Amino acid sequence: MDELILELKQQIIEALNLEEMTPDEIDTDAPLFGNDGLGLDSIDALELIVLMEKRYGIKLASPTEGKAIFQSVKTIAEYVNQNRKK
Amino acid sequence: MNIAVTGEGIICAIGTDKSSVLESLRRKETGIATMRYLRSQHHELPVGEVKLSDDEMKSLLGIDPSLEVSRTSLMGMSAVRQALDDAQIKGQLSDRIVFISGTTVAGMDVTERHFTEIRTLDDHLSCLDYHNCGDNTRQIADHFGCFSEYTTVSTACSSAANALLLGAEMLKAGEADIVVAGGTEALSVFHLNGFNSLMILDKQQCRPFDETRAGLNLGEGAAYVVLESEEHARQRQASVHAYLTGYGNACDAFHQTASSENGEGAYLAMQQALTMAGLKPTDIDYVNAHGTGTPNNDLSESVALRRVFGEQMPPVSSTKGFTGHTTSASGSIEAVICLLAMHHGFLPANLGWKQPMADGILPTQGEDNRPLHHVLCNSFGFGGNDSSIVLSRNVECGMWNENTHASDSASDLPHSTKHLPPSTITELARVEITSEDELSEIRDFVKPLEARRMGKLMKASLLSSLKALRQAGIDCPDAIITGTSLGCWENTEALLIQIEQEGEVMLSPTYFMQSTHNTIGSNIAIRTHCHGYNITYTQGDDSLEWALRDARRLLQSGHCKTVLVGCHDETTPLYRSLMERLGVTDLPSIHSIAIVLTNKS
Numbered sequence: 001m002d003e004l005i006l007e008l009k010q011q012i013i014e015a016l017n018l019e020e021m022t023p024d025e026i027d028t029d030a031p032l033f034g035n036d037g038l039g040l041d042s043i044d045a046l047e048l049i050v051l052m053e054k055r056y057g058i059k060l061a062s063p064t065e066g067k068a069i070f071q072s073v074k075t076i077a078e079y080v081n082q083n084r085k086k
Numbered sequence: 087m088n089i090a091v092t093g094e095g096i097i098c099a100i101g102t103d104k105s106s107v108l109e110s111l112r113r114k115e116t117g118i119a120t121m122r123y124l125r126s127q128h129h130e131l132p133v134g135e136v137k138l139s140d141d142e143m144k145s146l147l148g149i150d151p152s153l154e155v156s157r158t159s160l161m162g163m164s165a166v167r168q169a170l171d172d173a174q175i176k177g178q179l180s181d182r183i184v185f186i187s188g189t190t191v192a193g194m195d196v197t198e199r200h201f202t203e204i205r206t207l208d209d210h211l212s213c214l215d216y217h218n219c220g221d222n223t224r225q226i227a228d229h230f231g232c233f234s235e236y237t238t239v240s241t242a243c244s245s246a247a248n249a250l251l252l253g254a255e256m257l258k259a260g261e262a263d264i265v266v267a268g269g270t271e272a273l274s275v276f277h278l279n280g281f282n283s284l285m286i287l288d289k290q291q292c293r294p295f296d297e298t299r300a301g302l303n304l305g306e307g308a309a310y311v312v313l314e315s316e317e318h319a320r321q322r323q324a325s326v327h328a329y330l331t332g333y334g335n336a337c338d339a340f341h342q343t344a345s346s347e348n349g350e351g352a353y354l355a356m357q358q359a360l361t362m363a364g365l366k367p368t369d370i371d372y373v374n375a376h377g378t379g380t381p382n383n384d385l386s387e388s389v390a391l392r393r394v395f396g397e398q399m400p401p402v403s404s405t406k407g408f409t410g411h412t413t414s415a416s417g418s419i420e421a422v423i424c425l426l427a428m429h430h431g432f433l434p435a436n437l438g439w440k441q442p443m444a445d446g447i448l449p450t451q452g453e454d455n456r457p458l459h460h461v462l463c464n465s466f467g468f469g470g471n472d473s474s475i476v477l478s479r480n481v482e483c484g485m486w487n488e489n490t491h492a493s494d495s496a497s498d499l500p501h502s503t504k505h506l507p508p509s510t511i512t513e514l515a516r517v518e519i520t521s522e523d524e525l526s527e528i529r530d531f532v533k534p535l536e537a538r539r540m541g542k543l544m545k546a547s548l549l550s551s552l553k554a555l556r557q558a559g560i561d562c563p564d565a566i567i568t569g570t571s572l573g574c575w576e577n578t579e580a581l582l583i584q585i586e587q588e589g590e591v592m593l594s595p596t597y598f599m600q601s602t603h604n605t606i607g608s609n610i611a612i613r614t615h616c617h618g619y620n621i622t623y624t625q626g627d628d629s630l631e632w633a634l635r636d637a638r639r640l641l642q643s644g645h646c647k648t649v650l651v652g653c654h655d656e657t658t659p660l661y662r663s664l665m666e667r668l669g670v671t672d673l674p675s676i677h678s679i680a681i682v683l684t685n686k687s
Contacts, residue, residue, distance in 0.1 A: 017538040017596075039535055042344060046285060046595040053592050062300075063285055 057085030093173025098307030099134030134305025134410020157272035188245025188269030242467035247417030268310030268418030280598035305410020334358025338470025349390025377404020407437025469608025569629030
């Protein structure tokens with residue numbers, strides 16, 4: 001799981017152009033969206049959907065579906081772990 | 087000055103001229119269907135295609151079938167031909183006839199067809215001559231040869247509405263005798279996949295304002311109207327079909343692709359249009375909503391409509407269930423639909439609607455025998471480029487406000503400047519960026535998290551603009567006017583390459599949302615919280631001049647005290663190599679200029 005979490009953080013940094021961040025700086029449990037956490041927005045949510053499909057073969061039908069999954073790196077890791085196709 | 091509408095032309099999914107469109111509207115027959123002409127793999131996505139192949143259109147227009155002409159141009163030519171014939175304009179050479187076209191996709195259908203081969207072969211390289219929005223407009227204008235000037239407006243889905251606004255302003259300022267204004271946009275694999283990456287395309291027929299709405303269906307088409315002063319129309323004994331009595335342009339200044347919760351930009355645009363027309367909300371007999379069918383637009387527009395009309399909501403419908411969302415052409419296509427409804431006295435239906443949406447307006451299901459005197463037509467674009475127009479059957483004395491009153495004297499002076507002292511337009515600041523090395527300075531203005539998605543042109547345009555505003559001591563200008571030849575080509579190219587290499591899979595939404603030309607001006611508006619007039623000109627090397635002309639007009643009219651004008655373009659190594667093979671050398675990697683103007687009189 002730790003390996004997947006680190007991989008996800010690296011993927012997120014790359015996909016969302018968070019060039020100036022390192023995986024250490026992303027709190028695994030902190031909210032990704034909204035002002036309290038990393039401060040990602042709706043376009044980031046779409047980029048994360050692209051990432052899920054490309055990297056893990058997980059197809060999400062809508063951003064609404066992504067909302068629950070993309071709460072934190074931890075929730076993404078749990079979902080990927082259970083649903084990944086590649 | 088009363089702006090008369092004396093001719094219309096239209097081609098879209100429900101018909102190839104006014105009479106066939108009218109018939110479909112009255113029969114409530116949609117033009118949205120399974121893809122037939124677009125060469126995309128996404129057959130699961132219904133589209134509103136014009137039911138003619140490129141070759142059929144060429145044959146109707148008398149164009150050599152061996153010539154490769156963009157579908158955007160072909161549809162544009164068809165609609166312009168109809169509009170000129172309808173207004174009985176037969177090239178009166180003493181008149182200055184100006185052509186104003188709204189488009190964003192332009193020649194992309196041809197470019198994407200040849201994108202791979204032009205990298206190595208010269209055979210189709212010349213397709214790049216017609217790729218740009220401005221070149222597309224030039225091609226349409228050249229087909230007729232009767233236009234003294236032409237220009238292009240690219241504000242995404244409000245492009246055609248803004249073309250009408252600009253046309254009216256040029257007439258009022260005495261810069262044209264007749265204007266042919268509207269927009270044209272063909273479906274392309276590029277923007278179908280782009281919209282798909284934003285996850286706002288419905289796999290079923292779109293259902294604007296319905297609780298179950300799940301997105302839009304893309305459409306295509308073109309429509310143009312002929313505008314002239316009432317006096318000019320009377321002089322040449324043209325029949326006046328209606329009047330463009332009001333219009334408004336505002337910026338939501340909220341998000342690159344989404345509308346704000348309170349619909350601020352939409353609200354401001356509608357208010358301005360009503361004020362200019364001298365009308366009360368209760369005078370409006372019908373609203374043709376932007377109503378795309380996306381959850382976000384229809385909710386935001388409902389809020390804005392309620393802010394304008396309160397409890398006395400006039401009949402509202404979105405006609406995108408007929409035509410699909412014709413993007414840059416939607417403003418003029420829906421304006422012509424409004425004119426048809428007004429002439430034949432009926433309310434167009436809101437196809438697809440069944441179930442009221444939470445907090446949404448209740449659209450009309452269509453009604454015959456409804457006299458319509460004044461109608462409002464909304465067009466909202468990415469980046470919050472929101473515009474509304476009011477069309478009126480007749481001009482009544484009671485509805486004239488101060489603006490329209492000025493036209494009753496015989497003076498030749500543009501109405502809006504008549505009572506003003508001569509203007510003294512002054513340049514307060516000018517900043518130019520010519521090298522990528524300068525872009526690191528963006529950190530002084532924008533946080534890394536906010537700048538991370540911006541390509542070099544987005545950074546350059548924002549940096550030059552914010553520096554110029556700082557020099558001028560202004561936080562928020564009254565208007566933002568942008569010129570660009572290519573827009574964010576870096577993003578366009580990245581998306582084309584992604585489609586080429588990966589196919590029509592889930593593409594990067596970031597690339598797509600920056601590929602529209604107006605993303606530059608709307609990005610500046612978002613940063614400066616500027617809800618004022620916001621427009622983008624895409625007329626090649628003349629883009630800056632058109633932007634400056636608009637700025638001068640705004641300042642002279644007294645509507646604005648400060649205007650931010652800019653012109654921004656970028657190239658990539660690939661683009662430069664292609665252009666070098668076409669004989670165009672020394673293109674800069676980046677060039678951004680921002681100017682702050684004021685009227686000190």
